[in-house]
Amino acid sequence: MAKDGFKGLGVSSVSNKDTEILRISEGLKVEDEKRIKDSLKSYAKMINDGKTVIFPTETVYGLGADGLNEKAAEKIYLAKGRPSDNPLILHIDRFDWIDKLAYDVSDKAWAVMKKFWPGPLTVVLQKRDVVPYKTSGGLDTIGIRMPSNKVASIFINLADTPIAAPSANISGRPSPTTPEHVISEMKGRVDGIVTWGDCSYGIESTIVDFTGDTPTILRPGAITIGMLKEVVGDVVYDKAIDPKKRLDDENIVAKAPGMKYTHYSPKADVVIVSGEAEKCVNWIREKTVENSKKDLKTAVMCKQENFSLYMENNLSEIYSLGRNNNEVAKNLFKTLINLDDMGYDVIYSEDFTDEGVGMAIMNRLLKSAGYNVQKVR
Numbered sequence: 001m002a003k004d005g006f007k008g009l010g011v012s013s014v015s016n017k018d019t020e021i022l023r024i025s026e027g028l029k030v031e032d033e034k035r036i037k038d039s040l041k042s043y044a045k046m047i048n049d050g051k052t053v054i055f056p057t058e059t060v061y062g063l064g065a066d067g068l069n070e071k072a073a074e075k076i077y078l079a080k081g082r083p084s085d086n087p088l089i090l091h092i093d094r095f096d097w098i099d100k101l102a103y104d105v106s107d108k109a110w111a112v113m114k115k116f117w118p119g120p121l122t123v124v125l126q127k128r129d130v131v132p133y134k135t136s137g138g139l140d141t142i143g144i145r146m147p148s149n150k151v152a153s154i155f156i157n158l159a160d161t162p163i164a165a166p167s168a169n170i171s172g173r174p175s176p177t178t179p180e181h182v183i184s185e186m187k188g189r190v191d192g193i194v195t196w197g198d199c200s201y202g203i204e205s206t207i208v209d210f211t212g213d214t215p216t217i218l219r220p221g222a223i224t225i226g227m228l229k230e231v232v233g234d235v236v237y238d239k240a241i242d243p244k245k246r247l248d249d250e251n252i253v254a255k256a257p258g259m260k261y262t263h264y265s266p267k268a269d270v271v272i273v274s275g276e277a278e279k280c281v282n283w284i285r286e287k288t289v290e291n292s293k294k295d296l297k298t299a300v301m302c303k304q305e306n307f308s309l310y311m312e313n314n315l316s317e318i319y320s321l322g323r324n325n326n327e328v329a330k331n332l333f334k335t336l337i338n339l340d341d342m343g344y345d346v347i348y349s350e351d352f353t354d355e356g357v358g359m360a361i362m363n364r365l366l367k368s369a370g371y372n373v374q375k376v377r
């Protein structure tokens with residue numbers, strides 16, 4: 001059954017602002033840097049004036065404000081309806097910010113930053129006093145990342161301050177990755193929105209905590225455990241996201257505060273259907289008929305390779321997430337939001353292997369399904 005409203009946490013939020021919107025054409029190349037820079041200046045000034053501006057990154061759209069300005073950071077929580085114990089990530093454009101924002105930065109942390117930045121990776125380090133507790137959600141540590149999206153890096157450079165930015169969704173909802181989705185979700189809630197096409201990865205950065213003895217992945221993303229191990233040797237998953245443990249033990253508490261909340265949820269009920277493809281298709285077909293008798297609209301998200309199998313079995317509301325895990329990651333949130341807009345009540349999704357970026361896909365998908373997995377034998 002479709003739920004009313006969002007599964008947010010009821011934190012107050014604003015939605016009556018005059019939002020200035022800048023759409024940078026997707027066709028605009030990096031060579032057009034000067035033009036992009038000129039058009040971004042007034043938006044960077046908004047950041048310096050303590051206002052909120054959404055900007056594109058290579059992972060998902062970010063809802064930015066000056067991360068060193070307590071009052072500005074507070075506006076982010078208000079715009080998202082986000083609980084204030086959930087820390088923000090600082091976005092920087094150059095390495096010399098690290099020593100200003102953090103201390104006790106290990107050689108391993110440096111090696112990983114040098115290897116994967118700019119790119120979809122966040123490091124958690126000990127924070128210096130210059131970073132307000134409002135930004136770090138009351139923690140003594142701070143997440144920092146250097147995005148590779150060219151518009152993001154020009155924007156941060158113009159603002160000349162670390163920009164705190166969570167994903168630009170209302171708390172609990174899937175993260176917007178397209179201009180249309182971010183504008184429809186956030187217009188009226190922020191002072192400015194800058195768009196530049198679709199985000200190339202489509203899921204949020206990998207978060208690695210370097211404040212303990214062994215680098216620990218708090219949130220999986222496009223930079224995988226295998227890629228990290230090649231640079232620093234031993235790397236572990238935080239217990240709360242370990243694929244072998246996550247479904248068995250409800251008492252495990254996530255170390256990234258954001259990972260404990262209901263998340264990535266569309267209004268529709270999402271169910272992951274796991275098992276041999278043909279058996280899953282049969283199960284889904286039966287359920288779709290049952291659902292339609294109850295007046296519930298059903299959609300299916302599948303791998304491209306299985307698409308024709310559904311068609312052959314007279315199922316028509318089928319949405320391919322892509323030909324490989326990279327495409328699936330890029331399309332996942334976009335598809336969940338689109339299916340919501342189309343008014344589906346139930347979404348059945350195939351599952352994905354935990355290999356490579358599949359680990360991050362399953363992490364997001366399981367949360368959007370509220371861990372509702374139907375095993376079909």
Ligand code: TXA
Nearest residue numbers: 059061062087141142143166167204205256257258259
């Ligand atoms: O790709 C990304 O990281 C995107 C784009 C906009 O850069 N940002 C993003 O931010 O995903 P957000 O706020 O939606 O998710 C940040 C996650 C939350 O789960 C938060 O709890 C965790 O990072 N986090 C941030 N700082 C942390 C810290 N010091 N210790 C542990 N977890 C932290």
Ligand code: MG
Nearest residue numbers: 166167175204
């Ligand atoms: Mg988020």
